Amino acid sequence: MVSGLVYDRVAMLNRFRQFWTKVISPIANLLLKLGVSADAVTLVGTIGVCAGALIFFPRGHIWLGVVVITCFVFSDLIDGYMARTSGTSSKWGSYLDSTLDRLGDGAIFGGLVMYYAGSAGHSRWMAAVTLWALVMGATTSYARAKAESLGLHASGGLAERSDRLVSVLVIGFFSDVLNLPILLEIVLCVLAVASTITVVQRTLSVRKQVLSDPANAGLGTPPTAGPTTPGEGQPGDNQRPATS
Template sequence: MISSVLKPAVTRLIEPVAGFALRIGLTPNMVTMIGAVGVLASAGYFYPREDYFIGTLFICFFALSDLFDGTMARISQQGASKWGGFLDSTIDRITDSAITIAILIPLIAADDKLSYLGLVTLVTGLLIPYIRAKAESFGIDCSVGLAERTERLVIVLTAVGFEGLNVPYALAIGLWILAILGVITVVQRIKVVRDGLLTS
């Protein structure tokens, strides 16, 4: 939803920077890995210490690599590759899960009931792309849903960032929204796959 609206405009803005990165010898896969290491290190260091705001700033910075690597692959002489697409998708699952787990660590340590919502968001965050990939293996387009990756990332980082600014209930509200939208999106995608298989 968000990505389909904003991505074309953002891509036009970052193309010059992506072109410069290619000229100095960086590859899309290198940018993917740099961003992943940055996100993992930031989430793993700041969130368990409950340094939510500064941690979110670092994660947002490194998460920008997800915009650059795809643009770099598209405008490079080699073009996008299957390996690059697979690597990017796999790294997305790792970094998304790491962010959620890093948020869960202090919640579980404090025996906070919000940790249950965090577990729901962790599971749905893995199921949503899995269902899409499985559907596409059947030849079914399954990009539907209220909470695709961009939406989930925006919600969680906004909630955690505001929590770091001591906004009351920011993290609780964010986790409730993520859990509810995640479950709805899983159900939506399961329905699409069911309908596609029954009518094929």
């Protein structure tokens, strides 16, 4: 049952990628003709996401912030396509993309923390919950990255990166448009719990792998590449391995 759900999610994400790749390919090809690099698109996209979250969210303009963020989120589709098409995919591009993704994630949840902590949201409780969701989301990504650096694997879990971003942006938009702030509060509480569970799941997974192979449990053991789960990065970005 669980494997079927994982397969369905991966298949749906692949279809999503294929559709939007066809949509953004003319834009990406135009940028390549103009001499724009994939790294430049990555940087501009991150700046746009951060600006949309940190300018509009603290003021209570949630729906407007979501619209701006969504526009720039598609830069992650574009830069991946550009890197593959131009043959410039590299470890540097992978590092830059993954690192800037973390900044974008932090800005989105950080903007919501500022919203709840300020006069617009006026809820210390929700500010704390959102901050916890931010910390656990970052820890989820770190848990996978650290496991893979040790030759283990810690992908999957209840709330992966794409799940967190899509849910908070979609629900945040409708929560503001429909004037139902409770919707965003509920999804943030769910994400805080789900992200915590995901960290525990990945930690237990790593622990299980170590216990199952004591001979390779020492830090001096040469790492071996662990399997990865496709589709954990932002949709359409095959420029780098995901660290969601």
